[in-house]
Amino acid sequence: MLAMLIRRLIQSIVVMLVVAFIAFSLFQFVGDPINNMVGQEASAQERAELRERLGLNDPIPIQFMRFVGNAAQGNFGISYRMARPVSAVIAERLPATLELAMISAFFALSMGIGLGVYTALKRSGVLSNFIMTVSLIGVSLPTFLIGILLIYIFAVELRWLPSFGRGQVVRISDWWTTGLLTPSGRASLILPAITLGLFQLTLIMRLVRAEMLEVLRTDYIKFARARGLAQRSIHFHHALKNTLLPVITITGLQLGTIIAFAIITETVFQWPGVGLLFINAIRFVDVPMMSAYLVLIALVFVVINLIVDVLYFVVDPRLRATKH
Amino acid sequence: MTTEQTAGDQPLRPSLWRRILDSDLLYSFLRKPVVIVSFVLTVIIVLAAVLAPWIAPHTPFDPASLNLMNGFTPPFSANEFTGDTFILGTDSQGRDVFSAILYGARISLLVGFSAVAFAMILGVGLGLLAGYKGGWVDSLIMRVADVQLSFPAILVALMIFGVMRGVIPPQQQDQMAIYVLILAIGLSDWVQYARTVRSSTMAEKNKEYVQAARLFSVPAHRILLKHILPNVTGPILVIATIGLALAIILESTLSFLGVGVPATQPSLGTLIRIGQDYLFSGEWWITIFPGLTLLVLALSVNLLGDWLRDALNPKLR
Numbered sequence: 354m355l356a357m358l359i360r361r362l363i364q365s366i367v368v369m370l371v372v373a374f375i376a377f378s379l380f381q382f383v384g385d386p387i388n389n390m391v392g393q394e395a396s397a398q399e400r401a402e403l404r405e406r407l408g409l410n411d412p413i414p415i416q417f418m419r420f421v422g423n424a425a426q427g428n429f430g431i432s433y434r435m436a437r438p439v440s441a442v443i444a445e446r447l448p449a450t451l452e453l454a455m456i457s458a459f460f461a462l463s464m465g466i467g468l469g470v471y472t473a474l475k476r477s478g479v480l481s482n483f484i485m486t487v488s489l490i491g492v493s494l495p496t497f498l499i500g501i502l503l504i505y506i507f508a509v510e511l512r513w514l515p516s517f518g519r520g521q522v523v524r525i526s527d528w529w530t531t532g533l534l535t536p537s538g539r540a541s542l543i544l545p546a547i548t549l550g551l552f553q554l555t556l557i558m559r560l561v562r563a564e565m566l567e568v569l570r571t572d573y574i575k576f577a578r579a580r581g582l583a584q585r586s587i588h589f590h591h592a593l594k595n596t597l598l599p600v601i602t603i604t605g606l607q608l609g610t611i612i613a614f615a616i617i618t619e620t621v622f623q624w625p626g627v628g629l630l631f632i633n634a635i636r637f638v639d640v641p642m643m644s645a646y647l648v649l650i651a652l653v654f655v656v657i658n659l660i661v662d663v664l665y666f667v668v669d670p671r672l673r674a675t676k677h
Numbered sequence: 678m679t680t681e682q683t684a685g686d687q688p689l690r691p692s693l694w695r696r697i698l699d700s701d702l703l704y705s706f707l708r709k710p711v712v713i714v715s716f717v718l719t720v721i722i723v724l725a726a727v728l729a730p731w732i733a734p735h736t737p738f739d740p741a742s743l744n745l746m747n748g749f750t751p752p753f754s755a756n757e758f759t760g761d762t763f764i765l766g767t768d769s770q771g772r773d774v775f776s777a778i779l780y781g782a783r784i785s786l787l788v789g790f791s792a793v794a795f796a797m798i799l800g801v802g803l804g805l806l807a808g809y810k811g812g813w814v815d816s817l818i819m820r821v822a823d824v825q826l827s828f829p830a831i832l833v834a835l836m837i838f839g840v841m842r843g844v845i846p847p848q849q850q851d852q853m854a855i856y857v858l859i860l861a862i863g864l865s866d867w868v869q870y871a872r873t874v875r876s877s878t879m880a881e882k883n884k885e886y887v888q889a890a891r892l893f894s895v896p897a898h899r900i901l902l903k904h905i906l907p908n909v910t911g912p913i914l915v916i917a918t919i920g921l922a923l924a925i926i927l928e929s930t931l932s933f934l935g936v937g938v939p940a941t942q943p944s945l946g947t948l949i950r951i952g953q954d955y956l957f958s959g960e961w962w963i964t965i966f967p968g969l970t971l972l973v974l975a976l977s978v979n980l981l982g983d984w985l986r987d988a989l990n991p992k993l994r
Binding site: 371492493496502509610616617621635650 | 824827828829831832835836838839840842922926929930933934935936946949953956957959961964965968971972975976979980
């Protein structure tokens with residue numbers, strides 16, 4: 354098991370280095386960084402001095418090592434567009450994205466499990482069939498279209514909820530701002546959270562339903578019924594419990610996807626998070642910002658994948674046994 | 678795929694038409710009303726998009742034919758100044774929304790089909806290579822595939838798009854945008870093909886007919902393309918159909934995010950993005966109609982893919 358962990362760790366480091374190299378080569382491809390920093394009137398000599406001072410004349414491998422070293426310390430340079438350190442801008446925007454992602458994941462998980470159990474227990478019910486059909490449409494509907502439809506219905510026609518921004522936020526520590534403590538902040542969160550969580554909701558619901566149907570057919574459920582246990586206890590204590598392992602795994606893996614898909618939701622709702630930051634960085638070719646986001650999101654994915662892999666071993670004793 | 682099959686026909690085999698009529702696929706197709714409806718809708722949208730220059734009532738992106746007075750005409754009613762009617766209304770500059778959708782679907786489908794073709798050629802090629810050669814070639818290709826699969830397609834496509842944007846000089850970016858988009862979507866989606874083809878190839882390459890071919894010293898590329906490939910087309914077709922829906926959604930998402938096709942050649946996603954600004958002032962038709970078209974297209978292709986997967990899978994029959 355230790356060997357496997359080490360192998361996975363090395364693999365993760367390789368992935369991070371590859372992503373870092375892509376992020377680094379962005380700087381090489383995209384124009385001349387000097388042109389982006391000095392004004393039109395800078396002389397050739399001033400340019401050459403700046404070039405030397407920034408270490409742009411060093412060989413590529415050394416520049417890459419320096420990039421990795423800086424990135425490991427959270428230093429990604431200065432944004433071309435905002436003229437501020439990239440790390441500061443990202444730290445400022447990150448709470449908005451994390452808050453949105455957490456609330457969406459919670460929404461997807463609770464509704465997904467609930468609806469999944471319901472559709473599994475009432476298999477041929479009218480409502481179950483309706484939910485399954487709607488979920489098929491939900492899978493085909495692009496995220497941004499869901500957002501626009503929700504805005505049109507709840508913000509434009511009904512005027513119940515705000516359609517953009519985070520509402521009023523409260524600063525609870527130096528770098529964490531939350532919208533959860535104000536009424537306008539909470540109202541602003543509803544539509545983006547539903548938009549972002551809907552796809553995961555359908556996924557979790559279908560998964561729970563399939564797993565439940567599988568488990569309900571097994572002998573120990575029949576035996577529990579034969580013992581005359583209450584239906585409720587069988588469904589929730591015996592059946593649901595055994596379906597949750599894959600659900601937790603999938604949800605864990607999906608957490609990274611949620612953060613990635615936040616790019617779309619944040620654009621639709623003008624949510625001031627890192628996704629919106631990244632899209633604007635691509636649009637304006639703000640290379641330091643792009644590269645920092647790439648490294649950050651890759652790190653999130655790699656860490657989540659690693660945790661899920663380790664959890665497998667912790668949770669499932671059979672995997673541990675075979676590796677000895 | 679039909680020409681391939683007739684070319685190698687032997688006299689004893691029944692005609693192609695006969696074989697289509699007798700096929701299980703057609704039997705299953707005709708018994709699923711939902712699938713027939715999806716198929717018809719897909720064909721209608723594809724035909725309308727292909728024939729857009731001939732059937733569109735207006736040429737929406739020719740500035741000379743636009744009349745600003747026609748701006749914001751609601752659907753199904755006459756404009757209050759000019760008296761012109763537009764089936765689905767007009768946008769801020771008096772463009773006919775219906776024509777814009779036809780031309781937009783054309784771009785969306787063009788990018789979708791090209792991206793799928795590109796991903797398919799790349800994925801099938803690498804899959805055949807990995808499955809047939811094995812060894813370090815196989816490990817290298819599959820490791821890359823594993824890494825890519827752990828990131829969502831949208832992120833991979835955005836990343837490629839960002840890199841390409843840096844490489845291409847700004848003045849050529851608008852012309853190149855469609856090709857960059859096809860490349861980005863294609864590269865984000867080849868893994869499925871590679872994985873499926875690789876595992877089928879590994880199973881096929883040990884069968885007698887391949888051994889026989891090898892015994893006759895048929896060259897490797899011929900064995901792969903003429904002997905093994907025809908036996909793995911079923912799964913490829915299923916992945917390609919579902920991949921088309923994904924590619925169309927991905928293209929529209931990227932265009933919606935403003936990093937896809939330029940506004941001078943709007944796809945469905947671009948139309949939705951442009952229309953979103955007018956949603957708040959009540960001009961819902963500018964964004965809702967392209968949105969519905971996209972939804973119907975993606976849903977139909979998805980349903981077709983689902984059906985194809987079940988119909989071609991003998992285990993489920």
